[in-house]
Structure formats: structure tokens, C-alpha cells
Amino acid sequence: MSFSAYGQIQIKTPEYAMTKFEEFKKKEKFVEESASFYTGVADPKIRSVLAEKINKAADDFRAVAESGNPTDKKYQDMIEIGLSRFSDVKMDLDTEDRERVCGYFEELMDMVGLESSGGHLMMFMYGFSLPESS
Numbered sequence: 817m818s819f820s821a822y823g824q825i826q827i828k829t830p831e832y833a834m835t836k837f838e839e840f841k842k843k844e845k846f847v848e849e850s851a852s853f854y855t856g857v858a859d860p861k862i863r864s865v866l867a868e869k870i871n872k873a874a875d876d877f878r879a880v881a882e883s884g885n886p887t888d889k890k891y892q893d894m895i896e897i898g899l900s901r902f903s904d905v906k907m908d909l910d911t912e913d914r915e916r917v918c919g920y921f922e923e924l925m926d927m928v929g930l931e932s933s934g935g936h937l938m939m940f941m942y943g944f945s946l947p948e949s950s
Contacts, residue, residue: 824887827929836927837878841871846916854912865905866913870920873898877924892934895921899940906940914941 830836845867848856857863876894880886902909902917909917918937925933935945 824889827886827888827891829881829886829928833881833927834878837874837881837924840920840923840927841874845870845920846913854916857913862905862908866902866917869901870898870917872901873921874924877928881928886928888930888932889934891925891928891930892932892936895925895933895936899936902940 846857846863848854857866873894876898877891880890880894883890898921899917906914918941921933921937925931938945
């Protein structure tokens with residue numbers, strides 16, 4: 817990582833990131849995961865809507881990665897935009913489903929080496945954020 821002229825951290829996109837984005841989009845989401853005791857979203861229509869929202873976030877991350885100048889701030893902005901797509905269904909999501917949404921964003925963050933969501937995940941999950949939290 818290096819610092820840009822604007823004080824943002826430029827992130828070097830790992831070579832495998834584009835492949836990882838596609839793999840991420842193809843995998844089934846919001847389904848039962850026995851390893852984590854997540855029961856999944858039972859209604860297939862709702863599960864499909866949620867998966868589409870998180871797959872758009874993967875597209876957002878890919879666009880930043882391909883931009884030629886990906887920074888932590890640009891990815892954090894995409895997290896904020898991505899989470900805002902859930903605003904129409906957030907009240908219908910239980911705690912485990914919201915945790916799963918955050919988990920998917922953490923997977924995307926790991927793909928590009930982003931260390932912090934800028935507090936957006938904590939805000940989505942708990943309604944507040946701490947300074948420098950992810």
C-alpha cells in the first residue's frame with residue numbers, strides 16, 4: 817500500500833481479485849451454513865433479492881479495483897452504497913441475516929486487502945460506529 821496525494825491509502829489489487837469476484841457472485845448466498853450455525857433465509861424470493869444486492873456490491877468493488885486508482889476510501893464508499901441497498905429490507909432482517917450481510921462485505925474486503933470498512937459495517941449492524949472501526 818502507498819499513500820496518495822490526497823491522504824488516502826492506495827490499495828494494490830491482488831492479481832486473483834477479479835477471479836475471486838466472479839467466484840463470489842456465483843456462490844449461493846443466504847443459505848444454511850451448518851459450520852457457522854446460520855440457518856439461512858427460508859423464502860427463496862427474499863434470498864434471491866438479498867443475493868442480488870450483495871452481488872451488486874461485488875460489481876462495485878470490481879469497478880473500483882479496475883479503476884486504476886483504488887483507494888481505501890473508494891472501497892469504503894462502495895461499502896456505504898452497498899449497505900444502503902439493504903435499507904428497504906433491513907428491518908425485516910434478523911440479527912443473523914444482518915451479520916451474514918456484514919460477513920459478505922468482509923469477504924469482499926479480504927479480496928482486495930481492505931482492512932477497515934470505515935465504520936460502515938458497525939453502523940449497519942448496531943446503529944453506531946467507533947472511530948477507525950471496521
